[in-house]
Amino acid sequence: MTAPEVLHAPSASAHAPVSDAALQGAASAALHIDKLHAWYGESHVLHGVNLHVQPGETVCLLGRNGAGRTTTLRAIMGLTSARTGSIRVFGHEVIGVPRHRVAPLGVGYCPEERGIFASLSAHENFLLPPELKTGFSGLSEDEIYALFPNLRERAKSPGTRLSGGEQQMLAVARILRTGARLLLLDEISEGLAPVIVQALGRAMNALKNKGFSILLVEQNFRFSANLADRFYVMEGGQIVLEIARADLEKNRATLKGLLGI
DSSP, X not given: OOOOOOOOOOOTTOOOOOOHHHHHHHHHOSEEEEEEEEEETTEEEEEEEEEEEOTTOEEEEEXXXXXXXHHHHHHHTTOSSEEEEEEEETTEEOTTSXXXXXXXXXXXXXXXXXXXXXXXXXXXXXXXXXXXXXXXXXXXXXXXXXXXXXHHHTTTSBGGGSOHHHHHXXXXXXXHTTTOOEEEEESTTTTOOHHHHHHHHHHHHHHHHTTOEEEEEOSOHHHHHTTOSEEEEEETTEXXXXXXXXXXXXXXXXXXXHHOO
């Protein structure tokens, strides 16, 4: 008996050619992903993902745990071991680009692990990310504190003294001052009290009104349903459904089958 063939990931710099139509769409989009495959070692995790986010649009990636949503965000940031296909950020191809050059294109990434330094005050944590030379001014401290007033009150508190909700607000707040205009937000409502989730929802809508483009990974459907313009559902590392907000109700049975909501 012959051994089964092992699928090896190609080198990180390799990527498939992109069609003219895809290039035209990519040029106007804040984020345009075409035929994205991604690997962790020899584990093939994403299988031909296609999605886009227009300037000023909020898009939500829905799916069960392990569907590939977080991996999609990590692939955009160059944090998977290999990628093929195309990822364009404001028209710039990032497949094959060193990961440290992705954020300066105007990307702010808020991973599920909040990364708050316990030994620093809330304000010192807030100032950590460097400003990006994107030509797009980040929000001022006053604008950010207007979105998250709790953080102004807790500015001198050490990271260890912040509640989970305050830490999440801080994790989002600190990328807003950098000049990022495409926000990748991973499960920002997870495990938080309803009052904090509501505050985050108000902040997300305010950011959308300010022209930010947002790709949101969420399992809290009620939270995301009030925020996103469009929804992609992922299953097994693929996009299996795209729905506009106006079509959510008529797709409720399908969503229940895919997500259990």
